[in-house]
Amino acid sequence: MKELKYLNKYLKKYWVKIFAGILITIIARIFSLVMPSYVNKSIKAVENYIGDSISKSEAKDVLLEYILIIVGAALLSALFTFLMRQMIINVSRYIEYDLKNEVFDHYQFLNLNFYKRNRIGDLMNRISEDVGQVRMYAGPAIMYGIQTLTLFVCLIPLMFIKAPTIAFYTLIPLPILSVLIYQISKVIHKRSTKVQEYLSTLSTFTQESFSGVSVIKAYCLEPQINAELRGLAKEGKDTSMDLARVNAWFFPLMILLIGISNIFVIYIGGKQYINGEIESIGIIAEFILYVNMLTWPVAVVGWLTSIVQRAEASQKRINEFLTEQPTIKNEVLEPTPIKGKIEFRNVTFTYEDTEITALKNISFTIEPGESVAFLGKTGSGKSTILDLVSRLYDVSSGEILIDDIPIKKLNLYSLRSAIGAVPQDAFLFSDTIENNIRFGKEDASIDEIIEVAKKAVVHENIIGFSKQYNTILGERGITLSGGQKQRVSIARALLKDPEIYLFDDCLSAVDTETEEEILANLKNASTDKTTLIVSHRVSSAKNTDKIIVLEDGSILQEGTHEQLNNSEGYYKELFLDQLSDKD
Known part of the structure; x- marks a missing residue:
């Protein structure tokens, strides 16, 4: 249960409700113990009447009194059981709420590389299915665990006080059951982990299939996708059946062992009654009730074991993400105003996942209110510059300054609040x-x-x-x-x-006439705003204050439209090609 230690902070948070729930649980179990002893007393009263020790009217009065006590104790036990569920089960819902929020908040703080390494379906499954399994541990497992422990602590000593020999033989099967549960629980843990991993795989597959349904239909891939889903479903069925086969051993074993305990009660108790070692046959009835009261707690041990093992497997998967620290950290807590000056000093950046160096030792300065366009072929590093300005990544080497301050020394939220990005x-x-x-x-x-x-x-x-x-x-x-x-x-x-606009080829899907109208409106709207435009079109770049042409992560050309168009190079060739296409 080492992974479940993570939940201790939530258990401490709601310790008052949990303590009240535990106290109520103990009271409810104590009231439930009233019935067997008064059943014994009722049978003894009948025996006294048969033996002419008391009169018929006295026997009726005694039986009525005992029945009222039994009914009253049962009603009180039911009331406290209701209150117990209100306390402990509600706490499990609070913990589920807190844990889901914590996981979701943590997801938002993790950097983009995290989302490149992990699939959306898996992330969704961990925040829904896995947290749901953990809730079962924080609620039903604790509630029924306390119930079982209370019953064992109260009932077993009581049984030995009333009839030690019968109690000894009655409880013989329980250690055997404990050993079996321990062995089976280890198998359950392994198979529960496989089930949870399968559910993540299934969530990922279905999420991608639904998101890409237009592509699936366009390429007539329905039969192939259905076949893959059938394969996943079969794998899931086999995995779940492996777990179900182990779980299936619990109840039959428990019923068998409880049945053996009942046989011991009847045989040993009957023998003692015949030999005059016990006063009343009611003690046999009382012990049969005790054994049956132990049936559910003993049976629930297996169920609790399964819940705890599932929760352990789920919490382990959750902890894998919660222990992952974001590489982009807000190191400045105080808000920092942003004016819009941007400077790259010998910046080199390599993507961790692909190890592709997108930028190679580039330097440039953009003054506040200046508009700059970045042109170049696909993969030249244009979009990477925008990602670095909004600090979605940190540079591998070199330095980025905003308003002459290193970007890491700015409040991250102030920086991003000052940026309007259009991907x-x-x-x-x-x-x-x-x-x-x-x-x-x-x-x-x-x-x-x-x-x-x-x-x-x-x-x-x-x-x-x-x-x-x-x-x-x-x-x-x-x-x-x-x-x-x-x-x-x-x-x-x-x-x-915002103070800074980042437009990442955001007009690629509009026609040239609409593009020109939007660009004119953007120019008016972004006056005195620092504007970075990434584009493949010269038309989007020609009216900016500066144009930077990139090639393989390096600056190939830099200047105004007139300067670049008057010199031979990539920009002039691109301008002439696109001009002829427009004509």
Whole structure:
């Protein structure tokens, strides 16, 4: 259970409720122990009546009194059992809530390399299925564990006090059961881990299949995907059946051993009664009730073992992520104002996952309010520059300064709050268009949203929908075309009104006329704002204050449109090619 030690901080947080739940559990079990002894007394009263020790009316009065005590104790036991569940099961829900929030918060702090190494389906499974398994440990396992322990502590000494010989023979099967449970639990732990890993694989497969359903349909891959799913389903069935086969041993073994205990009670008790070693046959009935009271606690030991083993396996998977530390850390707690000056000094950057060096010892300076375009072939390092400016990655060597301050010495949230980024692959949420634009400014009015939508030249498209700005988008904005998604994303950045704009080839899916209109609006909106534009089109770059051409991670050319167009090189060739294409 070493992995489950991580939950101790939550158990301490809710210790008052847990302690109250444990206390109530003990009280409920004590009341449940009243019934067997009074059943014994009731049988003894009947024996006294048969033996003419008491009269019929006295026997009736005694039986009525005992019945009322039994019923009253049962009702009180039921009441305290209800309160017990309200306390302990509720605590498990609180812990589930806290743990899910902790895992999700931790996910958000981890850097992009983490998401490149791990699949979305696996991340989802750990925050849902795995946390659910851990909740079973924090609630039902604790509750039934305390119930079982309380019953053993109270009942076993009571049995030895009343009839030591019968108690001894009755409890003989329990150590055997304990050894069997210990051996089986080790197997359960291994197989539970495999089941949880399979569920992550299945979640990943289905999530990718649903997200890529358009590609699957376009390439007629339905039979292949179905075959792969059948293979996964068979693997899951086999894995779950392996676990079920082990679990299936618990209840039959327990029922067998409890049955043996009942036989011992009847045989040994009957023999002692015949020999006059016990006063009443009611003691046999009392012990049979005791044995049956032990049936569920003993049976639940196996179930609890399974729950704990599953929770251990799940918490281990959760801990693997919780112990992973983000490489991008906020080292400055105080807010730092951002004006917009950006400087790269001999910056080199290599991606950890691919070991590709995207930037090689590049240096440049961008003054506040200046607009700079980055051009170059695919893989030249253009988008990497934008990622480094927003500190999604840290440089491998060299230094980036914002307002003459090293980027690591800026408050990370102040830096990112001062940036309005528009990626090439625009991501929109499954919400209304209005809320997707408002994502850039939570308190924005509808008039502000319409204004920026007009600047992004997407307003006319939006009002063409039946619900206009209240149109609900599909997953990842699938309701919109590629160009519409890019323009909604531009509107979102404009609404934020940041100090630094980062446009990553965000007009690649729009036609040239719309592009020119958007660029004109962007130029007016980004006056006095530092603007970095990544593009493959000269039309997006020619009106910027500076153009930097990259090749294989190095700066190939640098200057204004006029300067670069008047000298031979990559930029002039690209300009002439695109000019002829436009003509």
